[in-house]
Amino acid sequence: MELERISVVLRPRAPREALDLGAAMLRANALAVWSAWFAFTLPVFVVCNALGVLLGLPWLGLVLMWWLKPLFDRLPLYVLSRAVFDRPPSWRETLRGQRQWSWRSTLAALSWLRVDSNRALRLPMELLEGAPRKLRSARWKVLRRRIVADTSLLTYGCLQFELVLFLSAWLLGAMLIPHEWRADSLGDFFRHDVRDASTTWMLLAAAVAYLAMSAIEPLYVACGFALYLNRRTQLEAWDIDLAFRRMHTRLQALGKVLGILLVCAWSLAGHAATSAQAPSKPTAASLQQVFRQPADGADQRFATAATETYRDPRFGGEHTTRKWVFKYAPKPAPNASPIPFPAFGNALAIIFKALMWLLLIVASASLLRFAWRWRGRLTPAPVEPMSTLSPSMRVSVVADAPLPADLAAAARALWQAQHQREALALLYRGCVEQTARLLKLPPSADATEADWLRQAAAIDDPAHAQRVIAIVRTWQFAAYAGRYPDDAGIEQLLRGWPVEAGAPA
Amino acid sequence: MLDTVREIETPEGIALRLRAAGALPRAQAWMVDMLLRMGVFMLAMIPLSLFGMGGNGLAMLLLFALTWAYSVVCEVWLGGQTLGKRALGLRVVNADGTPVTWLPSVVRNLLRVVDVLPGVYGVGLVSTLIDPYARRLGDIVAGTMVIHAIELPAGQQVPTLAAVPLPVVLVADEQAALVEFAERSGQLTLQRQEELANLLTPLTGRNDSAAVRQLIGHANWLLGRP
Numbered sequence: 003m004e005l006e007r008i009s010v011v012l013r014p015r016a017p018r019e020a021l022d023l024g025a026a027m028l029r030a031n032a033l034a035v036w037s038a039w040f041a042f043t044l045p046v047f048v049v050c051n052a053l054g055v056l057l058g059l060p061w062l063g064l065v066l067m068w069w070l071k072p073l074f075d076r077l078p079l080y081v082l083s084r085a086v087f088d089r090p091p092s093w094r095e096t097l098r099g100q101r102q103w104s105w106r107s108t109l110a111a112l113s114w115l116r117v118d119s120n121r122a123l124r125l126p127m128e129l130l131e132g133a134p135r136k137l138r139s140a141r142w143k144v145l146r147r148r149i150v151a152d153t154s155l156l157t158y159g160c161l162q163f164e165l166v167l168f169l170s171a172w173l174l175g176a177m178l179i180p181h182e183w184r185a186d187s188l189g190d191f192f193r194h195d196v197r198d199a200s201t202t203w204m205l206l207a208a209a210v211a212y213l214a215m216s217a218i219e220p221l222y223v224a225c226g227f228a229l230y231l232n233r234r235t236q237l238e239a240w241d242i243d244l245a246f247r248r249m250h251t252r253l254q255a256l257g258k259v260l261g262i263l264l265v266c267a268w269s270l271a272g273h274a275a276t277s278a279q280a281p282s283k284p285t286a287a288s289l290q291q292v293f294r295q296p297a298d299g300a301d302q303r304f305a306t307a308a309t310e311t312y313r314d315p316r317f318g319g320e321h322t323t324r325k326w327v328f329k330y331a332p333k334p335a336p337n338a339s340p341i342p343f344p345a346f347g348n349a350l351a352i353i354f355k356a357l358m359w360l361l362l363i364v365a366s367a368s369l370l371r372f373a374w375r376w377r378g379r380l381t382p383a384p385v386e387p388m389s390t391l392s393p394s395m396r397v398s399v400v401a402d403a404p405l406p407a408d409l410a411a412a413a414r415a416l417w418q419a420q421h422q423r424e425a426l427a428l429l430y431r432g433c434v435e436q437t438a439r440l441l442k443l444p445p446s447a448d449a450t451e452a453d454w455l456r457q458a459a460a461i462d463d464p465a466h467a468q469r470v471i472a473i474v475r476t477w478q479f480a481a482y483a484g485r486y487p488d489d490a491g492i493e494q495l496l497r498g499w500p501v502e503a504g505a506p507a
Numbered sequence: 508m509l510d511t512v513r514e515i516e517t518p519e520g521i522a523l524r525l526r527a528a529g530a531l532p533r534a535q536a537w538m539v540d541m542l543l544r545m546g547v548f549m550l551a552m553i554p555l556s557l558f559g560m561g562g563n564g565l566a567m568l569l570l571f572a573l574t575w576a577y578s579v580v581c582e583v584w585l586g587g588q589t590l591g592k593r594a595l596g597l598r599v600v601n602a603d604g605t606p607v608t609w610l611p612s613v614v615r616n617l618l619r620v621v622d623v624l625p626g627v628y629g630v631g632l633v634s635t636l637i638d639p640y641a642r643r644l645g646d647i648v649a650g651t652m653v654i655h656a657i658e659l660p661a662g663q664q665v666p667t668l669a670a671v672p673l674p675v676v677l678v679a680d681e682q683a684a685l686v687e688f689a690e691r692s693g694q695l696t697l698q699r700q701e702e703l704a705n706l707l708t709p710l711t712g713r714n715d716s717a718a719v720r721q722l723i724g725h726a727n728w729l730l731g732r733p
Contacts, residue, residue, distance in 0.1 A: 011510035014691075018596070019655050022511045022529030022641065029639065030509055159531040162538075163632060170629025177625055221636070225531065239695055239703060245684035246706040249677075253709040256675065347558055 005244055007087055012241040015232050017152035024228030027082055028221055034090035035220050038077045041093045046070065047212050051205055060204035067212055071219060072111035075125055076100055078220040082227050083130055103129045119157040120146060122226020123233075130230075145233055153229060160222040167214035405432055410496045422486045429495060430477040436500030437461070437470050451478050466499060473500075513640055513652070515604050523604045526655040528597050530635040533653055537628075539591030544573045575616065582612045588656070596657035602650045611649040618645030665689040670732050671724030675710070682729050689726030692719065 010023060028035060047067060054062030080099050084091045091099065107128035111121060118124070123146060127133075133141055146153070176184075187200050235241055406412040409432045416425035434454055438444075441460060449457075451474050458470040473495055479485040487495070495501075513525040551569055555562035581589040587599040587607045599607045599615070622631030622643045631643040640652050665686065677685070692700050697716075704711070704718035711721045 009509060011508045011512075014659055016596070016655065016657055016659065018532045019511065019526055019528075021531045022527065023509070025529045025531075025636065025641070026509050026511050026639070029637075155535060156531060159534055162534060163530070166627045166629055166632050169627045170625050170632075173625035173627065174629070217636075236694070238699055239688070239691055242684055242688045242691065243703055243706070245680065246688070246703055249681050249684065250706050250709060252681075253675070253707075256709075343557055347561070350558075351561070 004087065005240060006247060008240075008244070009086055010231070012231075012235050012244060014236060014241070017149045017229060017232060018155075020228045020232035021152065021156060021225045022228075023232070024225030025221060027086065027228060028078075028224040031081060031085045031090045034085060034092070034096075035078050035081045035224075036216070038081055038091075038093035038096035039074070039216060039220060042077055042097060043074050043212075043216065046074075047208075051208055054208075055201060055205075060201040060208075063205070064208040064211055067208065067215065069112070069116065071215070072116070072121060072125075073108055074219060075111075075121070075223050076103065076108065076129065078223040079125055079129060079227060082224055083126070086227075086231070104132060119154045120150065122156055122222055123149070123153045123229055125223065126227050126230040144237070145230070149229055149233055153226070156222065156225050156229070160218050160225075163221070164211075164214045164218045167217055168211055171210045171214070405435060410501045413492075413496055413501070417489075417492055423480060425492070426477050426480045426486070429473060429492075429501065433470060433473040433500050440466070440500075469495075469499060511640075525600065525604055525652065527640040528653045528655050529641040530632060532595050532597060532655075533635065533641065534628075534632075536589070536591040536595040536597050539594050540577075540589050541591075543590055544577060548573060578616045579609075579612045582607050582616075583609055592653070596655060597653050598656035599651055599653055602652055607651055611651045615645040615649035615651050618643075618648055621645070663690060663693045665726050665730060666693070666723055667732065668720060668724045668727050670728035671721055672728050673710075673725055685722060686726045686729055689723045692723065 010027060015023065047063070050066040050070075051060075051063030054060050054064075054066070077096055077100075080096050080103070081090055084099075107124075111118070111124075115121070115124075124142070127142060127145055128138070131141070187203060405428075409428065413425045413428045413432075416422075416428060434449075437454060437457060441457060443457070454474050455471060458467045458474070461467040461470065476487055476491070476495060480487075511527050511529070513527055515523045515525065517523065548566075548570060552566055555566045555569075558565070578589055581592075582599050585593070588597065592598060599612070601607055601611060619631075622628060622634065622645055624630045631645075634643045634647075635641045638647070642652050646652055666689065688703060695703070700719045701715045704722050705714055707722065708714060708718065711718045711725075713721055
């Protein structure tokens with residue numbers, strides 16, 4: 003067995019977690035496991051049932067298949083043990099490989115150990131280790147210690163799962179097949195003794211049981227194998243072994259450099275060992291010596307700081323609370339004579355009636371509270387003033403429409419119609435376009451007000467620049483703060499450049 | 508490498524490891540819950556059966572609560588553990604490792620209706636066997652998973668020996684392996700300890716029990732002991 007080639011993560015796991023690793027291993031090697039499984043068990047299933055029918059004992063197939071389970075267990079174990087340490091074998095290899103394993107333990111499992119809740123764990127020990135007889139019982143004692151409960155849980159759980167799948171198939175059939183299509187003999191199958199059941203139903207039951215077994219038995223073996231791996235990891239520290247092997251290769255790769263280092267290390271190690279006995283010669287060999295303070299909780303300075311911090315009221319500490327309490331202890335209620343049941347029932351009824359009333363009151367109160375909180379929220383929102391704008395006016399405000407020929411008149415009309423925001427928007431747009439034209443800038447839709455303020459600095463004529471700044475600022479105050487200039491202010495902005503394009507500033 | 512761990516990395520670069528719980532432990536936890544609930548219901552039926560129709564009504568209410576509310580209440584208020592899950596050391600968490608909250612808990616428990624089909628949890632069983640994190644359909648829809656909550660089997664204290672500094676710089680994994688060796692050496696036989704220690708002869712330059720002692724010394728040094 004070469005541990006380096008293992009394909010599962012080895013780490014100490016709780017036994018129950020190891021069971022789940024078994025399921026993961028099975029999932030990863032499902033194809034290899036089940037191809038080998040069906041290649042061997044399907045002929046056996048056919049033979050067993052044919053034998054049963056020929057002998058006139060239709061239940062024999064069902065019983066034989068159950069009885070032969072320990073024989074079938076060898077297949078999944080072979081596949082998984084090869085898959086974990088090497089690669090999954092094909093079904094031919096699996097069947098051929100069975101000859102390598104001894105048959106003695108399988109014979110035991112088929113006869114006096116047939117009812118054994120530890121089969122899943124015994125299987126890998128006997129087949130994979132193949133220890134001689136004398137050692138085996140001692141080995142078994144070591145291996146099963148502490149995980150006997152989990153092995154039994156595994157056996158019991160898998161039995162349950164098989165039953166669940168078996169019943170599920172029948173119940174699903176019962177749910178999906180219409181009533182009139184059901185054969186009458188089905189009722190007899192459940193009503194009468196199993197021995198009297200008709201052969202067809204018996205064979206069908208055997209087939210369903212075989213399918214359920216095929217699904218769960220590999221899981222059982224895989225989980226047992228995972229338990230075994232986990233126990234070996236625990237007993238022999240396989241994970242540490244792997245880590246050490248990796249270290250070994252890395253350190254050897256370091257090679258001669260390390261050789262030189264080792265010479266120094268030995269001297270240093272000797273040094274450290276002596277310094278532990280004679281602390282008068284400090285070397286930086288441990289945390290304590292590096293940081294000049296004890297590594298554990300014996301640090302005085304830290305302890306005082308911690309107590310100081312805990313004294314802070316925000317970190318808990320002592321609280322004083324005041325509350326009212328009865329000065330006189332309440333008198334114990336006089337012992338009532340045992341109430342006969344009708345009276346007790348009445349009391350119960352009254353209590354429940356009171357509870358119902360209480361529920362009603364709480365419900366209506368919360369409904370009222372809800373209505374109070376949401377009052378006025380459901381009235382329709384006030385109509386937007388924008389909608390009163392005439393269509394021609396709206397067009398001039400929208401950004402991608404061309405500006406009106408007489409910008410000042412349009413803005414003034416908007417202003418006088420109390421659409422101050424729109425008027426200023428129009429003014430701002432006009433101003434921006436004029437500025438762009440003046441500076442020969444390409445038209446850009448995503449320039450912000452701040453961009454235009456920056457552009458204004460590039461205008462040669464300071465009077466023009468000041469007007470641009472004034473208009474942009476006015477627009478900003480209006481747009482973001484809702485502060486509008488008075489009529490005189492707007493009139494001043496509308497006169498001269500840039501609204502009247504040719505005019506001086 | 509096969510494992511049942513779901514690793515989640517937080518934005519801070521911390522890897523959280525969720526150890527997904529498989530079908531077998533979960534089925535046993537469900538079984539424990541089932542028996543508990545049946546016990547409670549039967550005990551409650553003894554007094555309730557004296558009250559005729561009214562008692563029957565109360566019994567129905569109790570049955571409803573035990574069927575639908577029990578799991579949700581336990582999962583939300585008892586840290587993601589019903590009593591059966593607590594007994595088996597399991598816990599329900601959201602798929603990102605956070606504690607399960609109301610909505611996912613309600614969803615995953617309502618969808619038991621689907622998982623229970625066709626009456627004996629057949630769908631749930633098949634789903635848990637197929638899914639890599641053993642989630643049933645309810646878990647997949649609600650975005651939750653069931654994990655192992657019990658602590659891992661730990662080793663003992665590292666035996667105290669004089670610290671020996673390491674001659675070379677080891678990466679974090681290798682340091683952890685050394686400390687782990689020192690912690691678990693008490694559980695190994697002497698021969699196995701020496702066998703393992705001999706693997707690291709390039710590091711220690713020694714063999715057998717001297718190598719074991721030196722490795723434990725290194726572990727002491729790594730732990731910051733004098």
